Amino acid sequence: AKESENTDSLVAALKWLEEDLHTSGSEKxxxxxxxxxxxxxxxVYALNTPTGGVQAAIIELSxxxxxxxxxxxxxxxxxxxxxxxxxxxxxxENPNFQQRPxxxxxxxxxxxxxxxxxxxxxxSRTRENxxxxxxxxxxxxxxxxxxxxxxxxxNSLPAFPSQGRIxxxxxxxxxxxxxxxxxxxxxxxxxxxxxxxxxxxxxxxIDSPD
Numbered sequence: 001a002k003e004s005e006n007t008d009s010l011v012a013a014l015k016w017l018e019e020d021l022h023t024s025g026s027e028k029x030x031x032x033x034x035x036x037x038x039x040x041x042x043x044v045y046a047l048n049t050p051t052g053g054v055q056a057a058i059i060e061l062s063x064x065x066x067x068x069x070x071x072x073x074x075x076x077x078x079x080x081x082x083x084x085x086x087x088x089x090x091x092x093e094n095p096n097f098q099q100r101p102x103x104x105x106x107x108x109x110x111x112x113x114x115x116x117x118x119x120x121x122x123x124s125r126t127r128e129n130x131x132x133x134x135x136x137x138x139x140x141x142x143x144x145x146x147x148x149x150x151x152x153x154x155n156s157l158p159a160f161p162s163q164g165r166i167x168x169x170x171x172x173x174x175x176x177x178x179x180x181x182x183x184x185x186x187x188x189x190x191x192x193x194x195x196x197x198x199x200x201x202x203x204x205x206i207d208s209p210d
Contacts, residue, residue: 032064032123032127032128032129033129034129035064035128036064036129037062037063037064037128037130037131038062038064039062039063039064039065039066039068039069040060040061040062040063040069041060041061041069041074041075041157041163042058042059042060042153042163042165042166042167043058043059043060043061043078043079043162043163044057044058044059044082044151044153044162044163044169045057045079045082045083045086045162046086046149046150046151046169047086047149048148048149051141052141052145052146052147052148052174053139053140053147054138054139054140054147054148054149054171055086055087055089055138055139056086056097056137056138056169057082057083057085057086057089057135057136057137057138058097058135058137058167058168058169059078059081059082059085059105059132059133059134059135059136060132060133060134060135061074061077061078061081061130061131061133062131062132062133063126063128063129063130063131064128064129065128068126068128070157071126072159073122073125074122074126074130075157075159075160075163076160077118077119077122077130078160078163079160079162079163080110080111080118081105081110081115081118081132081135082162082163084108084110084115085100085105085108085135085137086137086139088109089137089139096138096171097136097137097138097169097171098136098137098138099135099136100135100136100137102132102133102134102135105132105135115132119132138169138171145173145174145175146173146174146175147172147173147174148174148187148191149170149171149172149191150169150170150171150172150188150190150191150194150195151167151168151169151170151191151192151195152167152170152192152195152198153167154166154199166199167199168195168198168199169195170191170195170198172191
């Protein structure tokens with residue numbers, strides 16, 4: 001009976017700590033609300049599926065200082081949000097990027113909570129205002145054509161190479177079975193190079209009939 005009581009007490013204590021963390025985090029988030037958040041990271045997540053589909057997202061996460069933007073907790077948060085947005089999005093027939101409303105994204109599941117609660121937790125640790133500025137996704141299952149995603153991140157974090165100051169994703173449409181596994185390395189190099197050009201020069205097209 002005593003062991004059962006101790007177990008119940010431990011569960012209750014853990015529940016109290018969790019609730020206290022959430023409350024204190026919310027209070028800290030409210031205190032810093034409204035502060036300028038002009039620093040931050042671009043986070044990307046990209047997955048090329050074996051069936052020729054793609055699952056990708058790009059997000060912009062802002063904070064107040066460069067110091068926090070280089071913090072591992074902030075970098076982890078940016079990476080987790082990008083992955084959550086990509087994996088939460090439903091497959092569509094449209095192989096283009098689509099914007100998702102920030103209010104909707106904040107309610108996406110992240111760990112045992114939501115993206116919003118994840119942001120609140122990092123605010124409580126860094127004591128800075130953190131804002132999710134925007135998010136876009138591409139989730140497409142290939143049928144008549146195969147698609148691939150190329151990524152490029154400039155000035156990335158050492159521990160989080162898919163998060164950095166500037167980032168871009170490029171979508172490639174290919175004929176089915178146009179390549180085999182032995183060519184993946186070549187493809188990835190080409191995809192990264194073109195994504196880098198997109199980041200550097202903001203082109204609207206490689207070629208135009210006009």
